[in-house]
Amino acid sequence: MSQALVTELMDRFEQVTSVSMGQDAVVIVPRDILLDVAGFLKEKNMDAPVACTVIDWLGKANARFEVVYQLRSTTQGYRLRMKTPLDSEDLVCPSLTEFWSGFNWQEREAYDMYGVVFEGHPDLRRILMYEEFSGHPLRKDYPKDKRQPLIRRKAVTNV
Amino acid sequence: MSERVVLGQKNPEDLEASNDLMTINMGPSHPAMHGTVRLVLQIEGERIVASDVQPGYLHRCFEKEAEYATYNQVFPYTDRLNYLSPMLNNVGFALAVETLLDITDDIPLRTQYIRVMVGEISRITDHLTCIGASAMELGGFTVFLYLIKVREWFYELLEELCGARLTYSYVRIGGVSHDLTENFTIRLKDILARTKNMLSETETMLTNNKIFRDRMENVAIVSKEDAIAWGFTGPCGRASGLDYDVRKDYPYLIYDRLAFDVPVGEHGDCYDRYLVRLEEIKQSMSMLDQCMEQIEPGPIVVDDLRVSMPAKKEVYNTIEGMIAHFKHVVDGVKVPAGETYGFTEGGNGELGFFIVSDGTGRPYKCHVRSPSFTTLQALPFMIKNALISDVIPTFGMINMIGGECDR
Numbered sequence: 186m187s188q189a190l191v192t193e194l195m196d197r198f199e200q201v202t203s204v205s206m207g208q209d210a211v212v213i214v215p216r217d218i219l220l221d222v223a224g225f226l227k228e229k230n231m232d233a234p235v236a237c238t239v240i241d242w243l244g245k246a247n248a249r250f251e252v253v254y255q256l257r258s259t260t261q262g263y264r265l266r267m268k269t270p271l272d273s274e275d276l277v278c279p280s281l282t283e284f285w286s287g288f289n290w291q292e293r294e295a296y297d298m299y300g301v302v303f304e305g306h307p308d309l310r311r312i313l314m315y316e317e318f319s320g321h322p323l324r325k326d327y328p329k330d331k332r333q334p335l336i337r338r339k340a341v342t343n344v
Numbered sequence: 345m346s347e348r349v350v351l352g353q354k355n356p357e358d359l360e361a362s363n364d365l366m367t368i369n370m371g372p373s374h375p376a377m378h379g380t381v382r383l384v385l386q387i388e389g390e391r392i393v394a395s396d397v398q399p400g401y402l403h404r405c406f407e408k409e410a411e412y413a414t415y416n417q418v419f420p421y422t423d424r425l426n427y428l429s430p431m432l433n434n435v436g437f438a439l440a441v442e443t444l445l446d447i448t449d450d451i452p453l454r455t456q457y458i459r460v461m462v463g464e465i466s467r468i469t470d471h472l473t474c475i476g477a478s479a480m481e482l483g484g485f486t487v488f489l490y491l492i493k494v495r496e497w498f499y500e501l502l503e504e505l506c507g508a509r510l511t512y513s514y515v516r517i518g519g520v521s522h523d524l525t526e527n528f529t530i531r532l533k534d535i536l537a538r539t540k541n542m543l544s545e546t547e548t549m550l551t552n553n554k555i556f557r558d559r560m561e562n563v564a565i566v567s568k569e570d571a572i573a574w575g576f577t578g579p580c581g582r583a584s585g586l587d588y589d590v591r592k593d594y595p596y597l598i599y600d601r602l603a604f605d606v607p608v609g610e611h612g613d614c615y616d617r618y619l620v621r622l623e624e625i626k627q628s629m630s631m632l633d634q635c636m637e638q639i640e641p642g643p644i645v646v647d648d649l650r651v652s653m654p655a656k657k658e659v660y661n662t663i664e665g666m667i668a669h670f671k672h673v674v675d676g677v678k679v680p681a682g683e684t685y686g687f688t689e690g691g692n693g694e695l696g697f698f699i700v701s702d703g704t705g706r707p708y709k710c711h712v713r714s715p716s717f718t719t720l721q722a723l724p725f726m727i728k729n730a731l732i733s734d735v736i737p738t739f740g741m742i743n744m745i746g747g748e749c750d751r
Contacts, residue, residue: 206683207443234575236685236713240700253698255685255713259572259586262593266685287575290721298407313400313750322408329412 187263190229198222204268211266216278219269223284226256231265233257234285237292239299240268243325249273252301254281254288271301280306298323365393372401376481376736380746381720383735390731395724399717402746410710414676415441415517418710423511425712426748428473429466429691431502433748434515435459439596440686440697441517444679447646454642455519456597461532461635462514464628465502468539469495470691470743471579471621471628478618478740479550482559487549494542497535501528517677518652519645529636536629543625550618560615564726564738567612574722578693578715580742583620584612590689601638602631617741651677676705685713692716692743716742716749 187210191203200218204211214222235255242249248270256265271278280303282289292303293312300321303309311318315335320327365386371377380401386394406425410418422437423430438459442448476491499509504525506514514521550556566576571584581588589606591599607623609616645652649668658665681703687696693715700709719742727735 207446209683209685211683233572235687235694236696236698236711238698238709238711240709245702255696255698259588264685285575286573287718287721290717294717312398313403315400322405329408 187265190231190263190265193229194222194225197225206266209266210264211268214267214269216269216271219267219281220279222267223281226265227284230258230260231256231263232285233259234281234287234291235264237281237288237295239295239301239323241299241323241325246270250276250299250301252278252295256285276300277302277304279304280309282306297321300324364388370732370735372398377739378477381744381749383723385732385735387732390733392727392730392732392735395727397720397723399720399744399746399749402750404747404751406712406751407710410707412706414705415679415707416672416676418707419513419515420511423513424747425714425751426470426691426695426716426745427510428745429463429470430510430512431459431462431466431514432470432688432690432695434512435463435597436686436688436690436695437697438515438517439688440684440699441677441679443684443686444682444699444701445517445651445677446680447518447648447651450646450648451518452643452646453598454523454639455644455646457635457639458520458524458644459515460597460599460602461632461639462502462505462512462520464631464635465498465532467691468625468628469498471625474740474743475546475550475618475621478737479556481736481740482556484549484553484556487546490542490546494539497538501531501535504528504531516645516652518648519643523644532632532636536632539629543622547622551622557615559733559737560618560741561613562611563614563734564730564741565611565613566722566726570722570725571612574725575718576693576722577718578690579617579620579624580719581693582607583609583616585609590687590694594687596688598638602634604631614737614741678703678705679707687713690715690748692719692745692748712748712751714748714751716744717751720744720749 191210191212194212195201195203198218200215202213204213235257238253240251240253250271252269252271254267269278278301280292290312292306293309295301296303296309297311297314298321317335318333365388368385368387370383370385372380372382382398384396385392406421409421418437419434422433425433472491472495476488480488502512503509506512506522566584568585571581571586576584577588585608587608592606604627607620609620653672654665654668659669679701681701683700685696685698687694695715696713698711699707702708726738
């Protein structure tokens with residue numbers, strides 16, 4: 186069903202490629218044209234933001250991170266997933282909050298968990314972790330059992 | 345947006361620029377912030393000029409833990425997402441994994457009916473808690489006690505089914521853990537009849553109650569356009585006039601065999617959110633009635649050793665059965681490499697699981713699109729220029745569940 190939209194998108198933007206993922210419509214959008222593609226999709230009635238997250242392909246792909254946006258059209262029922270590969274050296278992605286305000290917290294979460302900086306986000310702070318937390322816990326090289334308690338203990342000599 | 349004119353007050357624009365605003369903390373531990381969330385409010389008198397909502401106090405690393413667990417081991421974690429409707433989380437996760445395994449069409453019919461039934465029971469308990477807790481916060485303690493009593497009947501029924509009162513872990517990939525108990529249908533019918541009485545009492549006490557309506561009506565109005573832009577789904581979205589229900593628009597399981605209506609609100613205020621939830625309880629009860637009529641005996645797990653556990657008789661008596669059991673426990677269900685976004689109608693809206701598999705028995709990535717998280721981000725916008733007392737019904741009707749929001 187959403188295939189019509191994907192074809193239209195690929196006709197309009199040459200650099201957009203589609204991937205086959207079961208029944209889901211998935212397109213890969215390079216970072217440079219992400220804002221243009223977002224504007225185009227917004228005009229095509231892809232009005233509802235669904236989810237935004239990041240995949241960490243540590244050692245499995247050339248571009249380590251992939252930002253994933255999931256969109257839905259309330260009028261046509263289309264669903265589309267956009268994926269934007271990012272290099273770990275340059276973890277900056279344009280924010281889509283100006284098109285869909287519902288991505289506000291989702292992008293903050295992606296920043297918190299993976300360290301992707303969303304350029305143009307109105308309020309990019311950590312959201313689930315505390316401010317003093319160092320590192321990004323959902324990255325594949327962050328050990329699962331690492332602990333960072335937020336407790337100020339007295340030095341042993343003061344006891 | 346609720347635009348209240350308060351006599352003797354300054355304009356909102358002037359207020360934002362002024363420096364003499366008072367900052368107060370609401371939560372994370374506050375009797376009315378029942379989901380451990382912190383609100384930092386900038387107030388002028390009783391009016392909220394700006395606010396910052398800070399979730400995260402219940403963050404339990406669901407997504408990180410899921411990457412280290414086999415697919416079936418993730419179910420106990422999903423129980424603790426939205427702990428008012430664990431069955432819906434169970435079902436949502438199972439459906440997403442089954443899509444990756446490409447066995448959606450092989451799931452036995454009886455299993456699908458059971459999943460719908462336990463799911464709808466969970467939806468009822470979810471909405472009951474939401475209405476009950478909100479009523480209590482607005483002074484209607486009786487309603488709270490009534491509805492929690494009803495919820496307990498359903499909890500007891502599910503406890504009989506799977507042994508746990510709250511954290512069910514009932515669904516498995518490819519099926520469910522136990523068949524319905526012998527008396528399940530009889531007991532459910534009895535409970536539904538009693539619930540109907542309790543609901544009509546609740547309606548009498550709330551729907552036209554002056555205090556309740558004054559606190560709920562025209563509070564935190566969200567237009568349809570805003571609701572779409574903020575990513576609202578579920579009861580909050582429908583109250584704003586967004587006619588979207590995953591069960592209707594993208595039918596899964598056997599929802600296309602059931603006749604039910606999707607209630608849609610007109611004003612998008614807190615009162616509409618309450619009415620939508622109330623109607624959804626009734627629709628769920630009618631769905632349960634239909635399921636009980638249509639359900640037929642049959643297997644409860646898919647007949648495929650790669651996915652489902654072998655029967656205990658096989659495990660103890662044959663070498664093949666034992667090896668299959670061992671492989672399931674140690675390696676987990678092998679899911680082909682790929683990714684999917686599986687979505688179902690959760691208690692508070694579209695509950696999505698974005699799962700990436702690398703071909704092993706554990707998810708490479710498991711992201712939850714949690715409806716509470718998405719809806720809660722609109723709270724600063726909803727309570728802007730409202731009174732502090734309006735925060736309580738607004739927050740209550742968003743029905744933010746800490747476990748699901750913070751994951």
